[in-house]
Amino acid sequence: MEIKEYVAMRKVQIRERIAKMKISPHLTIVQVNEDEGSNSYIRGKMKDAEELGVSATLIKLPTDTSESALLKLVDSLNEDKAVHGFIVQMPLPEHIDESLIKVAIDPRKDVDGFHPLSPLNACTPRGIMDYLRFCDIPFSGKNAVVIGRSNIVGKPMARMLIKESANVTVLHSKTRPDDMKFYLEHADIVVVAIGKKWFIDGYKFRRDAVIVDVGINRVDGVLYGDVKPGQKVRIQTPVPGGVGPLTRLALFENLMEIVEHGI
Numbered sequence: 001m002e003i004k005e006y007v008a009m010r011k012v013q014i015r016e017r018i019a020k021m022k023i024s025p026h027l028t029i030v031q032v033n034e035d036e037g038s039n040s041y042i043r044g045k046m047k048d049a050e051e052l053g054v055s056a057t058l059i060k061l062p063t064d065t066s067e068s069a070l071l072k073l074v075d076s077l078n079e080d081k082a083v084h085g086f087i088v089q090m091p092l093p094e095h096i097d098e099s100l101i102k103v104a105i106d107p108r109k110d111v112d113g114f115h116p117l118s119p120l121n122a123c124t125p126r127g128i129m130d131y132l133r134f135c136d137i138p139f140s141g142k143n144a145v146v147i148g149r150s151n152i153v154g155k156p157m158a159r160m161l162i163k164e165s166a167n168v169t170v171l172h173s174k175t176r177p178d179d180m181k182f183y184l185e186h187a188d189i190v191v192v193a194i195g196k197k198w199f200i201d202g203y204k205f206r207r208d209a210v211i212v213d214v215g216i217n218r219v220d221g222v223l224y225g226d227v228k229p230g231q232k233v234r235i236q237t238p239v240p241g242g243v244g245p246l247t248r249l250a251l252f253e254n255l256m257e258i259v260e261h262g263i
Contacts, residue, residue, distance in 0.1 A: 003237060006131060007245045011051060014252055017260075018053045025259045026055040027111065027252075028077055028086035032065050032096065037216065038089050044248050052252060057083075067096045071104055078106040085111035085255045090152075111254045114152065120254045125157040127246030128191065128212050129164075130253070135235065137189065137210055139164035145183050147171045147200070147226075148193035153214055157191050192226040201228035209233040214243045 001009075018025060027049060029042055042058065049056035061070070070088070077086045086109055092098050107115040113122040121129075132139075144166040148154035154170060161168045169183050173194060184190060184203045192200055193214035205211070211233050215226025225239030237243055 001134070003131065003242055003245060006134060007249050010249055010253075011048070014256060015052050017256065021259070023259070024053065024055045025255050026057070026082055026084050027255055028057045028059060028083050029089060030059045030061065030070075030073065030077075030086065031089045032061045032063060032070060032092055033089065034063060035091060037218070038091070041244070041248070042089060044244070045251065048248050048252060054252065054255065063093050065093075065096075067100070070096060070101060074101065074104045078104075078109060083109065085109045085258050087112045087251070109258065111251055111258065113156070113254060120257060121160065121250075122152060122156040123250040123254065124153050124193075124214060124243060124247045125160050126253065127248075127250035128157065128214075128243065129160050130250065131246050132189070132210065132212075135210075137235075139166045139189070142166050142188040143183075143186055144168045144189040144191070145171060145187040146191045146193075147175075148191075148195075148214070150193065153191075153193040157193070161189070161191075194226050196226060197224040198228040199226045200231075203231075205231055205233050207232060207234065211236040212243065213237050213239050215239060216244070 029045060031038060031042060046056050046058060077083050088101050090098060092101065102114045105115055107117040107119065110118040110120065113120040139161060144161045146154055146158045146168065149170055149172050158168050158170050171180055171183060181203060185205065187209055188206065189210050191212045191214065195215055195217065197217040197219055211227055211231055213225035213227040216239065217224045223240045227236065
């Protein structure tokens with residue numbers, strides 16, 4: 001099933017669950033940037049919320065908002081019983097410490113899954129894993145390569161694959177070309193999140209391999225992934241319209257866990 005169809009199916013299921021609830025899940029999004037990628041992502045989240053029957057509030061602050069003011073807002077959202085979950089959209093202005101903001105969010109309301117004590121999985125890795133499970137992609141004993149070591153995608157993605165008993169190798173921009181070639185050409189699952197247009201091309205992948213392209217690279221107004229399209233593999237997720245919708249879907253899956261299980 002294509003990602004677009006899968007996301008549409010899952011949205012129907014979530015909407016039906018919400019319709020049976022006595023309360024309406026409430027998501028709050030805090031934005032302190034003018035980043036076009038963030039604007040697009042937030043518009044998608046707000047549209048998703050409306051489709052699902054989720055109450056969504058956007059709090060957009062000026063980019064010169066102080067770190068202390070943002071921390072005060074985070075504290076108030078932590079205490080607000082009407083807000084089930086919230087996110088602070090990244091990136092933040094340079095004068096604000098992103099790591100400080102992430103750990104200030106109550107783990108029980110951290111729908112992004114970024115807090116080190118959060119019981120929820122980070123949205124992008126969760127969205128990817130849920131989709132691959134739906135596609136009956138086996139993990140146990142398989143060779144998985146994660147390219148990128150960020151705290152948002154690379155590291156949590158590797159952890160989730162390890163939990164599923166995959167053999168996981170984490171590569172990055174400093175990996176030697178001959179090593180990159182070796183690991184990629186022996187991989188069953190490849191997740192690329194490095195932020196470079198068509199960084200991956202010219203490798204002889206296994207025909208039954210799965211390539212998940214997390215990259216979003218805007219060049220002259222056009223979006224490109226980290227992997228050149230047309231690789232001869234079982235599955236290659238598209239850019240755009242691939243991991244982005246899966247990430248947004250996972251955000252609401254996390255919100256539902258908070259509401260239904262009282263995390």
